[in-house]
Amino acid sequence: MLSPTMVVLALVVFYPLVAALRESFYESGQRLDADGFVVEGEWFAGLANYAGVAQQRFMNAALNTTLFTVVTVALEVVLGVAMALIMQRAFRGRALLRAGILIPWAVPTAVAGLMWKWIFQADGVANALLGTEILWTADGAWAKLAVIVADTWKTAPFVGLLVLAGLQIIPADVYEAARVDGATPRQTFWRVTLPLVRPALLVAVLFRLMDALRVFDLPYVLVGPRKQSVETLSGLIWDEATRVHYGPASAYGTALFGYIAVIAFVFVKLLGADLLGDVRARRREGSARVA
Amino acid sequence: MIGIALYCLVPFYWMVVSSFRRTADIYDKSPFPSPWSLESYEAVFAADMGFGQSLVNSLVVAGVTTAVTLLVGTLAAYALARLEFRAKNVVLALVIAVSMFPGALLIVPLLKLFTAIGWINTYQAMIVPSMSFALPLTIWNLTTFFRQLPYELEQAAMIDGCTAFAAFRRVMVPLAAPGIFTTAILAFIATWNEFIIAVTMINDQARQTATVRIAQFTGAAKFDTPFGTQMAAGVLVTIPLVLLVLFFQRRIVAGLTAGALK
Secondary structure, X not given: OOHHHHHHHHHHHHHHHHHHHHHOOEEEEEEEOOOOOEEEEEEEOOOHHHHHHHOHHHHHHHHHHHHHHHHHHHHHHHHHHHHHHHHHHOOOOHHHHHHHHHHHHHOOHHHHHHHHHHHOOOOOHHHXXXXXXXXXXXXXXXXXXXXXXXXXXXXXXXXXXXXXXXXXXXXXXXXXXXXXXXOOHHHHHHHHHHHHHHHHHHHHHHHHHHHHHOOOHHHHHHOOOOOOOOOOHHHHHHHHHHOOOHHHHHHHHHHHHHHXXXXXXXXXXXXXXXXXXXXXXXXXXXXXXHO | OHHHHHHHHHHHHHHHHHHOOOHHHOOOOOOOOOOOOOHHHHHHOOHHHOHHHHHHHHHHHHHHHHHHHHHHHHHHHHHHHHOOOOOHHHXXXXXXXXXXXXXXXXXXXXXXXHHHOOOOOOOHHHHHHHHHHHHHHHHHHHHHHHHHOOHHHHHHHHHOOOOHHHHHHHHHHHHOHHHXXXXXXXXXXXXXXXXXXXXXXXXXXXXXOHHHHHHOOOOOOOOOOOXXXXXXXXXXXXXXXHHHHHHHHHHHHHHHHHHHHO
16 A cells, blocks of 8 residues: 555655766766767766865855754744744634634745735835835845745744644643642743643754755745845755756755755754654554554 | 734735735835725736636646545555554655655756656646655645544454455545545645745746746836736735635644644
C-alpha cells in the first residue's frame, strides 16, 4: 500500500535530490576540446560550482535568510504564545475569533506580499499612520523590516493555534495546585504553563524554522527578485536556475539543503523536539493494544 | 482579544477596502471607500489580463493535486497506522524529512527534466512537483486520524468475511471521511498558495496560476503598478479560501494541530 507513495516521493523528491547533487559537480556549455574544436555538453567540474558559496552574493543571501528566520520565528513565538493565552480565556466569540485568526494563514503568501506592498507604499497607509516618509519596498534596510512584518502577520496566528491546542490538553488541576501553593500568575506561566506546553511549542517552532529558511515568495512579491537587501537563499537559487546556471544553482541548493538539515538536526538534538520519539511511543502503545 | 482580531483582520480589511475604490482615489485613507466602485474588478476581468483563466488553472492544479494526493496518501496512511512492518519508522521519518524539503532545491533538476520531456507550460509540471509537499501533509494527518479509529471495526469486518483490503475500503474509508475531508481542505489550500514551482515551470500566461498571475500584473505604463487591480485580484484569489475557513474552521484547526500534538 505504500508503493504508490514511494513512487511519487522517488520521482519528485529523491530523483531531484540526487540529480541536483550530481549537477552541482558539473558544468555545462561550450568549451574547446584538445584539438581546438568547440564542443558542447556537460563535464565534471569538481568543486568549481561551490566556489560561489564563498562569494559575496551567496553570503549576503545566507545572512538575509538567517536574519529573517531568527527574527520572524522569535517574534512569532512571542506573539503566538500571547495570542494562545488570550484565546484560551476567551469564551464568548471564540468561534468567530478562530475564524478571524485563520484568515492570515489562509491568505496566499503572494497575495499577502501584494497586500503589504500596497500598505507599505511611499504614499501608502503605513507611512500615513506613522507620519513617516519611508520607502519600505525599495531595496534597503526598511525592506527587511517590511518583509519581517508581513511574515509575522501571516504566521504568528498559526503558531498561536498550535500553542492553543497544546494549552488545552493541560489538566486544570495542575493550575489549581499552583494556586493552592500560592504561585503568582507570572510564576504559574514560567513554571507550569510553559514547561507543559513545550512539546507543542517546539513542534510549532520547528515547522516555522523549516519554512522560514526556505522562504521565497514573500520577498519576491513584496520587494522583488534580485534585490540585495532581501534576497534569500531560495531567491538566489531560483535566479540562477532561471538564468540556466544549473551548476551553481544546484550547488547553492545543496548548500541550503545542508544548512536546513543541520539546523533541524541541532534543534531536535538540543531541544529534544522529539517528533519521531512520539511516533515510536505511539507505536509501542499501538502494539501493546494489539497484544 | 479584540487586539488579536484587529491584528489579523485590519491589513486584510485594507486590501478589501482598497479594491472597492476608484482608480482615481486609490490613495485615499478613509476607512470606507467613497464612492464605492467596481472599477478595479472590471479591470481584473478585462480580457488581456488573463485572470479568469488563471483562476481556472489554479482550480485545476489544486483540485487534481488534492485528488491524486488523497488517493495515494490514504493508502500510505492506513498502512502506517495499522500494519506492522520493519521499515515503518524509517518511512515516517522520511515523510517528515520530505515535508521540510526546500522547494528551491527541486526546481533545477525538475526544470531540466521537464524541459527534456516537453512538460514546460503544462498542468502536470505543476501538479507532480506539488505532490512533494501535499503528500507528506496528507500522510501525516491521515495517519493520526486512522490511529484514532478502533481496531475492532476492521476485525469485525474481517470476521464477516471481508478481505483486509475490503475492510479498508468498505469500513475504514467511509469512517475516516471527516478526516479525509479535512486533509483535502489543507492540501487544497497548500497547493492553491504554491508559488515557486508555478513561477518556474510556467512562462505562458495562459497556463499561469492565479498567485503567479497577480504578482505579474502590470499597468499601462511600465513603472505604474496597478494597485487597485492587484487588490481586487487578491481579494478574488483569497475568497475561496476565506469561505473554506469560515465554514470549516473547526475541522481546519483540528487538522492543523493533529500533526503537532499527536
